[in-house]
Amino acid sequence: MGKTTANETTPLITTVTVGPPRRRYPHQTLRRLCTIALSSSLVALLLTFLVTVVFAPARRHHHAESRLTYEELQSLLLDTPSAEKASEWSKYYTSGPHLAGKNLSQAEWTRDHWDEWGIESEIVAYDTYINYPRDHRLALLEKPNAASNPEAWKVAFEATLKEDVLPEDPTTSLTDSIPVFHGYSASGNVTAPFVYVNYGTYADFEDLVKANVSLEGKIAIARYGGIFRGLKVKRAQELGMVGTVLFSDPGDDGEVTEENGYELYPDGPARNPSSVQRGSVQFLSVAPGDPTTPGYPSKPGVPRMPVDGAIPSIPSLPISYVEAIPILKALHGYGPKAEDFNEYWTRNTGLGYKGVKYNIGPSPDNVVLNLYNDQEYTITPQWDVIGIINGTISDEVVIVGNHRDAWIAGGAGDPNSGSAVINEAIRSFGKALESGWKPLRTIVFASWDGEEYGLIGSTEWVEEYLPWLTVANVVYINVDVGVRSPVFDASAAPMLNKLLYDVTAMVPSPNQTVKGQTVGDLWNGHIRTMGSGSDFTAFQDYAGIPSLDFGFGGQSKDSPVYHYHSNYDSYHWMAEFGDPDFAYHRTMAQILALTVAKVSDTPLLALNATDYAVALKGYVAKIEGKLSSVDSSDYKPSSDDEIIEFRARPADPVLQGDPEAFSLSLARLQKSIAELKDAAVNLDAKSDELAEKANEHIPWWKWITKAKLLHEIRATNTKYKNIERAFLYQGGLDGRPWFKHVVFAPGIWTGYAGAVFPGLVESIDNKDYVNALRWVDIIDDCIKTATETMK
Ligand SMILES: *[C@@H]1O[C@H](CO)[C@@H](O)[C@H](O)[C@H]1NC(C)=O
Ligand SMILES: *[C@@H]1O[C@H](CO)[C@@H](O)[C@H](O)[C@H]1NC(C)=O
Numbered sequence: 001m002g003k004t005t006a007n008e009t010t011p012l013i014t015t016v017t018v019g020p021p022r023r024r025y026p027h028q029t030l031r032r033l034c035t036i037a038l039s040s041s042l043v044a045l046l047l048t049f050l051v052t053v054v055f056a057p058a059r060r061h062h063h064a065e066s067r068l069t070y071e072e073l074q075s076l077l078l079d080t081p082s083a084e085k086a087s088e089w090s091k092y093y094t095s096g097p098h099l100a101g102k103n104l105s106q107a108e109w110t111r112d113h114w115d116e117w118g119i120e121s122e123i124v125a126y127d128t129y130i131n132y133p134r135d136h137r138l139a140l141l142e143k144p145n146a147a148s149n150p151e152a153w154k155v156a157f158e159a160t161l162k163e164d165v166l167p168e169d170p171t172t173s174l175t176d177s178i179p180v181f182h183g184y185s186a187s188g189n190v191t192a193p194f195v196y197v198n199y200g201t202y203a204d205f206e207d208l209v210k211a212n213v214s215l216e217g218k219i220a221i222a223r224y225g226g227i228f229r230g231l232k233v234k235r236a237q238e239l240g241m242v243g244t245v246l247f248s249d250p251g252d253d254g255e256v257t258e259e260n261g262y263e264l265y266p267d268g269p270a271r272n273p274s275s276v277q278r279g280s281v282q283f284l285s286v287a288p289g290d291p292t293t294p295g296y297p298s299k300p301g302v303p304r305m306p307v308d309g310a311i312p313s314i315p316s317l318p319i320s321y322v323e324a325i326p327i328l329k330a331l332h333g334y335g336p337k338a339e340d341f342n343e344y345w346t347r348n349t350g351l352g353y354k355g356v357k358y359n360i361g362p363s364p365d366n367v368v369l370n371l372y373n374d375q376e377y378t379i380t381p382q383w384d385v386i387g388i389i390n391g392t393i394s395d396e397v398v399i400v401g402n403h404r405d406a407w408i409a410g411g412a413g414d415p416n417s418g419s420a421v422i423n424e425a426i427r428s429f430g431k432a433l434e435s436g437w438k439p440l441r442t443i444v445f446a447s448w449d450g451e452e453y454g455l456i457g458s459t460e461w462v463e464e465y466l467p468w469l470t471v472a473n474v475v476y477i478n479v480d481v482g483v484r485s486p487v488f489d490a491s492a493a494p495m496l497n498k499l500l501y502d503v504t505a506m507v508p509s510p511n512q513t514v515k516g517q518t519v520g521d522l523w524n525g526h527i528r529t530m531g532s533g534s535d536f537t538a539f540q541d542y543a544g545i546p547s548l549d550f551g552f553g554g555q556s557k558d559s560p561v562y563h564y565h566s567n568y569d570s571y572h573w574m575a576e577f578g579d580p581d582f583a584y585h586r587t588m589a590q591i592l593a594l595t596v597a598k599v600s601d602t603p604l605l606a607l608n609a610t611d612y613a614v615a616l617k618g619y620v621a622k623i624e625g626k627l628s629s630v631d632s633s634d635y636k637p638s639s640d641d642e643i644i645e646f647r648a649r650p651a652d653p654v655l656q657g658d659p660e661a662f663s664l665s666l667a668r669l670q671k672s673i674a675e676l677k678d679a680a681v682n683l684d685a686k687s688d689e690l691a692e693k694a695n696e697h698i699p700w701w702k703w704i705t706k707a708k709l710l711h712e713i714r715a716t717n718t719k720y721k722n723i724e725r726a727f728l729y730q731g732g733l734d735g736r737p738w739f740k741h742v743v744f745a746p747g748i749w750t751g752y753a754g755a756v757f758p759g760l761v762e763s764i765d766n767k768d769y770v771n772a773l774r775w776v777d778i779i780d781d782c783i784k785t786a787t788e789t790m791k
């Protein structure tokens with residue numbers, strides 16, 4: 001399988017290697033690529049001409065019988081994906097457990113099918129540090145009073161820590177189903193009083209500290225939501241708590257709840273009360289990937305770093321709301337109530353109708369929880385599948401990925417709707433290859449392993465091939481949850497916005513209530529900024545490759561509740577509620593295929609530099625707005641996103657430096673961005689002009705004109721390719737040097753949500769204007785480098 005041998009790579013990547021997979025490109029060295037990419041010598045020009053002459057549109061028009069035109073390619077990519085096939089792939093992937101590193105046969109199946117469809121594929125393995133659940137217990141223990149004899153503990157409630165088996169849903173009765181647990185959680189056996197900590201955000205914990213609620217030595221009971229789960233455990237641990245229990249509150253399910261009269265899954269769309277959200281508690285916003293190999297690939301035999309500060313040291317367990325109820329009720333009468341705090345504690349408290357009062361506690365010494373968590377930690381292979389379509393231009397590469405691993409046997413939404421979608425896209429490209437098509441740019445397809453634990457398969461791969469990706473990768477396209485609702489949702493680097501609008505306007509929506517309406521017509525058009533939480537992270541935030549992530553993964557008011565990371569994210573749920581006839585799977589495959597076609601097969605790279613400049617200007621404006629609000633005590637966040645961001649960070653840091661001086665420095669950034677915008681507008685205009693010329697027929701005897709045009713196209717594309725790289729700062733973000741992008745990163749205290757200008761914004765949040773000024777300098781340099789790149 002893996003092409004890995006122990007001596008191939010050193011951890012610091014001292015030798016520049018070109019991938020993937022390396023043995024396919026033995027003749028290409030970085031120097032050679034650079035020569036082709038950067039040299040403007042006549043030799044390179046002629047070389048370029050010879051290599052790329054095949055993509056001259058003239059040839060396509062004149063030899064249409066041997067090569068698809070771009071329009072023909074688009075039709076083929078719209079016609080080939082099938083709902084039936086997507087359903088078949090969904091059924092395959094969800095018919096057995098495929099936890100990271102546990103299901104080689106699914107990797108082999110994927111490779112074999114991609115091969116069969118004409119895309120040469122292979123398995124790439126990494127040896128990663130990972131945990132698997134061995135045993136667990138959660139019990140509520142009581143004794144009549146604290147003073148009586150220590151033997152008198154009674155089990156008041158023993159959690160089953162199991163999701164109900166449903167006769168209607170075969171996935172739930174698999175005998176080898178995966179226990180409820182947290183990826184990268186610590187083993188431990190703690191017995192202690194407990195405290196309800198709301199969402200477990202930074203501000204929630206601050207509220208508790210201010211109210212003198214004793215936290216040290218206690219177990220935290222937090223509801224899921226808002227911020228990444230690992231950060232809840234992190235803050236509990238920092239405050240001396242000894243364990244964390246996380247439950248799913250139906251209050252966060254929106255409209256579709258039992259309280260509002262909806263039937264429960266499997267009879268209806270409301271959350272099944274026994275559903276449990278598994279998930280990783282790695283400290284994702286610090287660094288993703290194998291926590292023992294930050295910044296280098298987990299090849300066999302590499303040195304490994306200690307994991308302190310990367311994963312929790314206190315045990316944690318996820319539970320269902322039905323099992324949270326007795327625990328929350330045991331707090332009744334103890335400590336303050338949620339309503340004694342601010343409105344963030346009474347939002348979405350969905351268990352009120354079950355009689356839960358959301359008391360804070362702590363529970364008295366004679367009412368305790370026993371939380372026992374036994375995890376097997378091991379170093380074991382994980383298997384990425386990598387498939388390649390060689391393009392004409394080998395140093396312009398488009399990468400397309402989906403992860404394959406799931407927390408459960410099912411995973412029909414997360415991630416295997418995406419797996420079904422990418423398979424249908426690949427099968428469609430296979431058909432194109434059959435008819436003699438060859439893309440301009442090389443396309444790499446990836447089926448990542450280990451995403452769920454911490455984006456491991458993709459992060460290790462990017463760390464291994466960084467030198468090559470830096471030279472060659474033009475765009476990364478991610479599909480994680482391909483479909484879980486009819487609501488299209490996307491996040492993207494701004495240079496890719498236009499691409500998303502263009503493609504969604506071409507694909508018909510399965511919803512034909514209004515005849516002829518496209519996905520674009522029904523989409524609200526909102527493109528989120530790149531945060532973290534899926535496999536684009538290493539590409540965007542570490543390697544500086546413009547990335548996008550999309551799928552029908554949005555939520556509308558009346559969408560059926562999606563049982564995230566639960567046994568009920570099953571084929572049955574998908575076929576009954578998520579996407580009954582797999583029509584949205586088909587549509588998503590069309591969207592993915594057309595997106596890949598557009599970035600890999602149009603002469604000019606489908607990137608828009610102006611949109612980047614416009615976005616940057618907006619981000620600075622947002623910071624100016626933030627500055628005026630950061631000191632005002634009556635600031636009230638309004639949107640859900642603002643609330644999450646506001647509640648995720650410390651409230652009253654000590655002022656350092658001069659806010660006025662900092663405020664003025666923002667004008668400097670705006671000036672640099674204005675210059676960037678001028679350069680961007682020029683570059684986009686040049687690109688438009690070249691695109692038109694590329695469409696014109698140039699007779700063969702005007703080969704010099706043609707070679708010149710090709711050279712100009714190439715030079716323009718190289719500029720686009722390098723823009724995003726300019727925003728990498730090698731020193732990395734404060735306290736998390738793995739994150740190198742100065743514009744995009746996950747919020748340090750939110751984990752998922754994208755923070756823009758993270759270094760700057762975190763400094764402002766900390767009221768550290770000395771450091772904020774430092775970040776203005778760093779960002780200003782990046783903007784100027786980007787401007788030079790465009791010229
Ligand atoms: C792609 O190119 C590499 C290197 O040039 C070559 O080794 C490989 O066989 C090619 N793959 C296909 C499917 O043509
Ligand atoms: C891997 O997944 C397949 C279904 O996709 C399943 O049949 C098989 O039992 C799984 N293997 C393991 C080792 O769990």
Ligand SMILES: *[C@@H]1O[C@H](CO)[C@@H](O)[C@H](O)[C@H]1NC(C)=O
Nearest residue numbers: 135137188189190191370372
């Ligand atoms: C956990 O610790 C308790 C004592 O605190 C002990 O009674 C129990 O046996 C331990 N559980 C396991 C599984 O070791």
Ligand SMILES: *[C@@H]1O[C@H](CO)[C@@H](O)[C@H](O)[C@H]1NC(C)=O
Nearest residue numbers: 207208209210211212213336
């Ligand atoms: C918390 O304790 C401190 C010191 O013991 C006291 O000054 C303060 O009033 C207490 N706050 C609350 C909300 O009880």
Ligand SMILES: *[C@@H]1O[C@H](CO)[C@@H](O)[C@H](O)[C@H]1NC(C)=O
Nearest residue numbers: 486487511512513514517522
């Ligand atoms: C279907 O399209 C109609 C008309 O545009 C729209 O009102 C409705 O909300 C759509 N339904 C879904 C599930 O997208």
Ligand SMILES: *[C@@H]1O[C@H](CO)[C@@H](O)[C@H](O)[C@H]1NC(C)=O
Nearest residue numbers: 498608609610611684687688
């Ligand atoms: C780039 O985006 C700008 C602003 O959105 C737009 O005016 C321009 O036409 C776009 N150019 C290309 C080549 O897409």
